[in-house]
Amino acid sequence: MDLHDPDQPVLITDLHDPDQPVMIAGPAVAPDVAVVSLRRLHGRVDAAGELARVRRSYRGPLLVEPFSARDLPAVVTHADGVVVGGAWMQDFQLLRAVARTGLPVVVQRATAATLEEWLSAAEYCVAEGNRDVVLCETGTRTHLPHATIDLELVREAGRRRPVFVDVSAAPDLAVAALSAGARGLFLGEDAEPALVAEVRAKAALLGPLVRDDEPETIPDARAAIDRIDAALATLLERRAELAATVQRLKPVGGFAGRDPRREREIVEAMARRAPRLGEDRLARIMAAVIEAGLEASEERDLRIQPLANRS
Structure with a gap:
C-alpha cells in the first residue's frame, strides 16, 4: 500500500471501500x-x-x-x-x-x-x-x-x-x-x-x-470513472426524489404533466456547464433521466396507494 502516491486513496485501498473515503x-x-x-x-x-x-x-x-x-x-x-x-x-x-x-x-x-x-x-x-x-x-x-x-x-x-x-x-x-x-x-x-x-x-x-484525477493506466482510469459513477448515482437518486415532489405538487402530474419549456431550459443550462457534450446529446440524456424518474415516481405511488386504501 503506497500512501505517498497523491493519486492513491490513502489508507483506503487496502482497508476499506475506495469509493467511500x-x-x-x-x-x-x-x-x-x-x-x-x-x-x-x-x-x-x-x-x-x-x-x-x-x-x-x-x-x-x-x-x-x-x-x-x-x-x-x-x-x-x-x-x-x-x-x-x-x-x-x-x-x-x-x-x-x-x-x-x-x-x-x-x-x-x-x-x-x-x-x-x-x-x-x-x-x-x-x-x-x-x-x-x-x-x-x-x-x-x-x-x-x-x-x-x-x-x-x-x-x-x-x-x-x-x-x-x-x-x-x-x-x-x-x-x-x-x-x-x-x-x-x-x-x-x-x-x-x-x-x-x-x-x-x-x-x-x-x-x-x-x-x-489524471490516471495513467486503464485500471486507474476505470477507478476514477467508478468514483464519478457513484456520485452520479447519488445525484440521480436525489433528483428523482425532488422530481417526485414536483409531480405531487402539480395540478397534473406524471407523464401528462411534463413541461417541454422547462426541460429545454434544463438542457440549455447544462450545456453551458458541459459544452463538450452539447445540447443534442444532453437532451437525449436528460429525456432518459426525466422518464426514469417519472416511472419510479409512478411505481412508488402504485405501491403506496393500496396501503393508503387499507388504512
Missing part, C-alpha cells in the same frame, strides 16, 4: 478499521497479549498506537499500521523505530504543532525508507470544549503529503475537510449509524468533484 474507528460499530492505543494503557499491560486479545475478536484492519518502541514487535505481529499520537509526534527515536517496521504510519498532529513540525515528523519516517506515511489532523486546543480542526493547515499539508482528518468531535466538518483537501476521514466508534451513512454519502458525492 470515510473510516469508522473502533470495534463498537462494525468498523472499517480498529484503532488501539497502547499509550493509554501506560505500559501497564503486555502489548502482545493485549493485541492478541483484540485479534481474537476482530479480524479486520488494525491500527495501533504504541506506548514505546518496546511494543513494536507485537505491533508488527498483529497490526496493519502504526499510529504515532500527537503527544509523541516529536519523539524522533520512536518515529524512526516505527518507520523501520515497514508498516504504514499515521502521524497525528500535536495540538500546538506547526505545519513544518508536522511535516518534519513525517520526513523522519521517510528518511528510514518508509514512504507509506499519512498525516492525521486531530485539532488544536482552543476555548471550545473540543479540539478545533484547522482546515487551512489541512489544505497546506495536503499539498505535500496525504492527510486524514479526525472529525469525531465535529462530524459536521466532514464535507469541509474533504473540500480542504483531506484524503479521508475518521469518525469515532460512538458515531450514530445515521450520521455515518450521511457522511459516507456526502463523501462519495464530493470526493470526485474536488479530486483532480
